[in-house]
Amino acid sequence: MSRATVRRGLRVIVLVAVALLAVTGVTTLADSHIYLPLILRGVPAATPTPSNTPAPPATPTDAPTTTNTPTPTDTLAPTDTPTLTPTSTPTATATPTRTPTNTPTLTPTICNIKVQVIQNPGFETGYWPWVVTDGLVFHVTSGVAHGQYALVFGGANDEERVVQRVEVPVWAETGAAYFSWKMYSDDSTVHIYDSFNLQIWDMYAGGYTNVLVSAVYNCDQRASWYTRREYLGNVANLRGHPLRVVLRGSNDAVYDTWWCIDDVQLVFACGNQVP
Numbered sequence: 068m069s070r071a072t073v074r075r076g077l078r079v080i081v082l083v084a085v086a087l088l089a090v091t092g093v094t095t096l097a098d099s100h101i102y103l104p105l106i107l108r109g110v111p112a113a114t115p116t117p118s119n120t121p122a123p124p125a126t127p128t129d130a131p132t133t134t135n136t137p138t139p140t141d142t143l144a145p146t147d148t149p150t151l152t153p154t155s156t157p158t159a160t161a162t163p164t165r166t167p168t169n170t171p172t173l174t175p176t177i178c179n180i181k182v183q184v185i186q187n188p189g190f191e192t193g194y195w196p197w198v199v200t201d202g203l204v205f206h207v208t209s210g211v212a213h214g215q216y217a218l219v220f221g222g223a224n225d226e227e228r229v230v231q232r233v234e235v236p237v238w239a240e241t242g243a244a245y246f247s248w249k250m251y252s253d254d255s256t257v258h259i260y261d262s263f264n265l266q267i268w269d270m271y272a273g274g275y276t277n278v279l280v281s282a283v284y285n286c287d288q289r290a291s292w293y294t295r296r297e298y299l300g301n302v303a304n305l306r307g308h309p310l311r312v313v314l315r316g317s318n319d320a321v322y323d324t325w326w327c328i329d330d331v332q333l334v335f336a337c338g339n340q341v342p
């Protein structure tokens with residue numbers, strides 16, 4: 068609404084009011100003095116009371132779009148990380164202190180042994196391990212002392228040797244050699260011409276030392292079995308030594324002599340044992 072229009076409206080209103088006042092007798096000079104300038108000048112436009120300015124429509128704040136709260140992805144349940152149980156660090160075992168064992172008082176072992184060291188002593192298994200090194204020696208079945216076999220030495224103008232190697236036990240204290248013999252002879256019963264003997268030689272360190280000689284002569288007992296037993300001397304010096312056992316027959320050129328030989332043994336003993 069333009070200001071002129073308002074003024075014109077107001078002027079109409081004033082005129083109407085004056086008219087009404089005139090009609091009602093209120094009009095005076097003073098009154099006219101009050102109102103007239105108003106009419107002439109026009110009533111100052113009333114300052115419009117501000118109409119209630121409409122509250123601006125609430126601009127809708129954008130309703131927050133529901134932001135999708137992310138559904139939590141399944142967080143992997145933590146697998147139980149195994150807590151490493153510490154392996155027990157081995158406590159060093161105390162090095163055992165050796166309790167000294169009582170050093171045993173050496174009780175002397177009592178040696179009480181007797182051993183015959185010659186193999187095939189009765190010739191029951193032939194010659195072996197005897198070895199005929201000289202002459203001709205018969206392995207016979209007649210004229211034996213024990214078992215079924217024996218050896219026969221002798222004849223005219225003959226030299227014979229049968230040998231075997233043995234070893235003296237380290238514990239030996241005593242020793243003795245044995246052989247059984249039965250002699251036939253056409254020679255003298257008084258003078259020595261033919262002989263059979265058992266010899267033992269110490270072969271230690273390549274030596275050749277005689278230990279024993281035990282002989283049967285043409286003038287000895289005849290036609291029966293006898294057993295010779297000869298002790299060895301100083302057996303302690305022979306411990307561990309190799310020995311050579313020799314059976315030797317020796318005849319001159321006339322008047323034959325024969326010896327049947329069986330059970331040749333070499334026995335070593337210690338303690339109370341008797342060789």
Ligand SMILES: [Ca+2]
Nearest residue numbers: 189213214216
């Ligand atoms: Ca025999």
Ligand SMILES: [Ca+2]
Nearest residue numbers: 203221222225
């Ligand atoms: Ca012979």
Ligand SMILES: [Ca+2]
Nearest residue numbers: 261319321322
């Ligand atoms: Ca003779």
